[in-house]
Structures are given as structure tokens and as C-alpha cells.
Amino acid sequence: MRDYNRPDLNHLNQGTQPLDRLDVFGNWDAVPLGWYALCDSKEIKKNKIKTYKIMGQQVVVWRDESGATHALDAFCPHMGLNLTQGKVEGRQVRCKFHGWRFNEKGSCTHIPCAESPKKSAKTQSYATQEQYGLIWIYPDEVAPKPVFIPHDIRGKELDWWHMKPLKRKCHPHAPMINGIDAQHVKAVHDINIVPEGSIRMRDEETLEIYLGSKIPEGTTTLGKLARWILGPYYAYINSFVDGNIALLNTVKDVKLFGKWKAPECNIVYSIRYFERGESSILPICVTEKRRGFLARLRTKFVLLLTKIGFEVLKNDEGDEFFEDLRFRHDNLLEEFDKPIKTLIDFLNSKPLSKWSTTQRKVIINKEKQSKSSFNQPMDC
Ligand code: FES
Ligand SMILES: [Fe+2]
Structure with a gap:
């Protein structure tokens, strides 16, 4: 008799719907530092005090x-009330439920009904830091760099x-590869x-x-306009840092x-999700603060061009982004997919944080699959 509590592994497509998880790339369980x-x-x-969900x-x-800003795990280590219901006392926070107080390092410093904490x-x-008008959080008590x-x-x-924020119903690593995907840019955007x-x-x-x-000889008004403003050649750089920051230098x-x-325009992306299942990538345009009316006008003009560029690319894709993906590695092309392959290897080399709910995993490859017990016939 077949045990129906166990999945029928003989019929699974191991290539696109593996039971095993990927390493870091596209893995909801693996949160890089x-x-x-x-x-x-x-x-x-x-x-x-406020409470937020970030990376689950x-x-x-x-x-x-x-x-100064401080951050803790939301739930009181006594009986688990969300500390956002408490109040700030100096640098510390007091839980509303039974009045225990915690300092910014997370240590209990006072219990009202006890002599000592x-x-x-x-x-x-x-660790927290304010940059670009935002509060940033690091998934450990000390951050090694700003x-x-x-x-x-x-x-x-x-x-x-x-x-x-770009909201997508897919892991935030998927949209990260869009700008370096030469085949996609040609197939969908004709560039x-x-x-x-x-x-x-x-x-x-x-x-x-890089x-x-x-820029193609424009036949459309927009194409002609782009060539007139930017000239015949256009280049941009995508950079990736730490597995969760991307930079587009247009x-x-x-x-x-x-x-x-043209003043260069940097778009820093915070690659993140709040809840599993939907990414919320935040693009931040960052430039040098320029003095003088003309310099500021040029900067705003480049930011505007970048925004228009995004809108044009988004229109090519229609209403739906490519969200329903089962990413596989073994059929990437040597030449055209090299940037993607490089990025995936880069992400997979990143150290994981305490927010991860998995140990490091080895990517399934053909050799491993063939040895895997998943491919063995089930007893039935
Ligand atoms: S739950 Fe916070 S003090 Fe008891
Ligand atoms: Fe695209």
C-alpha cells in the first residue's frame, strides 16, 4: 500500500520544482547579512516606538x-508582548504588560516587582543607521560597516x-537580474x-x-527624442553589494x-521583503548635492530621464511582471547569461544572518540529483 502521507516523489519535476531549497539566490529562508x-x-x-516587519x-x-535610533526584536523576552505597546524611557524601553525595562542592547535593566533584573x-x-532620509537596520547587534x-x-x-517601492509577488532576487539579462532586454524591450x-x-x-x-535610430517620437538627448550610445553599470543592495549607475x-x-545618476536599491511572498524593492536616487541653479537643474533632469526610462521599460512588460518563476541554473547560456550566472554565484557566497531560517544549502545540480534519494523509487 502506498503511504499517502508521503509525497509521490516519482512524479516531481526535480529540475524546476525541487524539494530541496536553493542556496541564497531566490531563497526566502536565507537572509544575507x-x-x-x-x-x-x-x-x-x-x-x-514603532514596530515593523522586515525580511519576515x-x-x-x-x-x-x-x-538616536535603536532596534530590538519586537517581542518581550518575559511573556512575549510586542514592545511597541510600551514606552520609551531615556535610551530604554519599558514593556507595558508587566513593566520590565530593556536597554538598547536588549538587556533587562529593571523589573518592578523584583529587587534586581x-x-x-x-x-x-x-544596529541601526540613518542614511538617505531612511532608518536602516542590520540583522545583528553590531554592523561591521556603514x-x-x-x-x-x-x-x-x-x-x-x-x-x-517596486512590489512583486516573487523573491526580490528575481527583479535584481532584470537589468543584466541581455536576452530579456532584447526580447521584451528590443534593446x-x-x-x-x-x-x-x-x-x-x-x-x-558594465x-x-x-540607441536605435529612432522611428518613434520617443526613440528620436532619446537619440537627440543622449546621443548614439548609452551605457550603464549595475553593481551588487552584500546580497541585498544593488546600484544602477545610469x-x-x-x-x-x-x-x-551628463551628471551621473545613482539609483541605490534596497533589496528586501516585509512578508514572504511579496518583495518590496526600494529605489533611492542619490546624487551629489550641487550648488547653483543650472547644476541642480541638470541633476533633476537626469533623474527625470531615469524615471521616464523606467516607465518606458515597464510599459513594454505590460501589466504583469515575470513573477511566476521556478529558477533553474543548468541551462544558462555561457555568453549571454554570464552576468546572471556571476550574480547568482556572488549571492550564493554571501554570509547568512540570524534572520535566516535555514542552514546553508548546496544547490542541486545534476550529479547530486542523480545520487539523491529523491530519485529512488518509493516503496509502496
Ligand atoms: S511580557 Fe513584557 S514584561 Fe511581561
Ligand atoms: Fe524588463
Whole structure:
């Protein structure tokens, strides 16, 4: 007799619907270390506490009297009330349920009915940082480095503009590959991009993929306009940091109207989800803060062009993004899919955080599949 509590493994498509999970790429259970954009800085006033879900984890964030932000796991280590119902006291937070108080490191510092705090009543704390008008959270108590700033504008005064989060019913790694997917860009957007010889590690943390495209002789009004403004050639760089930050550096080496060097536009993406099942990627346009009316106007013009570019690409795709994906690795093309393959390997090499609900996994490949017990006939 067949045991119907066990899946009928003989009929599963191991190539596209494996029982085993992928390593980091596209894996909801694997959350890489890195800074995640949590909320707008303005959302949390002094002495206020709020709760958020990020990468499937419920956290609380508060701002103390001095203006500094702190974050803890949301649930009180005593009997589990969400600390957002409590109140901020100096740098600390007091739980409403039984009045226990916790400092910004997550240690219990006061229990109203006891003479001394309970040492074991400690909860997880997280590093926070404010950058680009946002509060960022790091999935550990200490972050080894600050939030990423594009290399070319480090040390400069910055100007930024938050765009609307891209919400997709798929893992946030899927849209990450869109801009480096030469075949997709040709098939759907009818643009030839050239990925060869342009992949490198810029430094030990930054994977950089340089892509170029000839702007076609425009037949449409928009095409003619694009060629008039940008000239015959267009290049952009996609960079990836830490498995959860992407950077699009547009209008690389472009002369506007064939005359003026275009100010480069950096779009930093926080690659994240709140709840499993839907990604919410936040694009942030970041540029050097420029003095003078003309300089600021040029910057805004480039930001506007970038936004228009996004809208045009989105229109090509119709109403639905390519969300229903069962990503497989074994049929990527050597040449055209090289940027994608490189990015997947890069992501799979990233260390995982405490928010992960899996141990590291080895990607299933053909050899492993053939040895796998999944392929053995079931006893029935
Ligand atoms: S649940 Fe927080 S003090 Fe008891
Ligand atoms: Fe696309």
C-alpha cells in the first residue's frame, strides 16, 4: 500500500520544482547579512516606538531623547508582548504588560516587582543607521560597516529622492537580474546590450557589471527624442553589494545633446521583503548635492530621464511582471547569461544572518540529483 502521507516523489519535476531549497539566490529562508532600509526617518519621532516587519522578522525601533535610533526584536523576552505597546524611557524601553525595562542592547535593566533584573531576560538587539532620509537596520547587534554609498560620491554632500517601492509577488532576487539579462532586454524591450568583458569585482565587496547599448535610430517620437538627448550610445553599470543592495549607475559617459557631460545618476536599491511572498524593492536616487541653479537643474533632469526610462521599460512588460518563476541554473547560456550566472554565484557566497531560517544549502545540480534519494523509487 502506498503511504499517502508521503509525497509521490516519482512524479516531481526535480529540475524546476525541487524539494530541496536553493542556496541564497531566490531563497526566502536565507537572509544575507547587510543593511536593510526599514522606514522613513520622519516616521519615528523622539521618544516614540514603532514596530515593523522586515525580511519576515518583527522588530521595534525607537528614537531616544538625543535623536538616536535603536532596534530590538519586537517581542518581550518575559511573556512575549510586542514592545511597541510600551514606552520609551531615556535610551530604554519599558514593556507595558508587566513593566520590565530593556536597554538598547536588549538587556533587562529593571523589573518592578523584583529587587534586581533577570540576567537571562535578554532579547536580540540590532544596529541601526540613518542614511538617505531612511532608518536602516542590520540583522545583528553590531554592523561591521556603514550603509553603502556609491563610490563616486563618497565623502560628498548628498541629495536623494525616494522612488515608489517596486512590489512583486516573487523573491526580490528575481527583479535584481532584470537589468543584466541581455536576452530579456532584447526580447521584451528590443534593446541590444553588450555584456562582454565588463564584469569585475570593483573592490572586495562590490560586483560591478558594465553594460552598453546602441540607441536605435529612432522611428518613434520617443526613440528620436532619446537619440537627440543622449546621443548614439548609452551605457550603464549595475553593481551588487552584500546580497541585498544593488546600484544602477545610469548615463555613464553620456554627453547631453552631444555637448554637456551628463551628471551621473545613482539609483541605490534596497533589496528586501516585509512578508514572504511579496518583495518590496526600494529605489533611492542619490546624487551629489550641487550648488547653483543650472547644476541642480541638470541633476533633476537626469533623474527625470531615469524615471521616464523606467516607465518606458515597464510599459513594454505590460501589466504583469515575470513573477511566476521556478529558477533553474543548468541551462544558462555561457555568453549571454554570464552576468546572471556571476550574480547568482556572488549571492550564493554571501554570509547568512540570524534572520535566516535555514542552514546553508548546496544547490542541486545534476550529479547530486542523480545520487539523491529523491530519485529512488518509493516503496509502496
Ligand atoms: S511580557 Fe513584557 S514584561 Fe511581561
Ligand atoms: Fe524588463
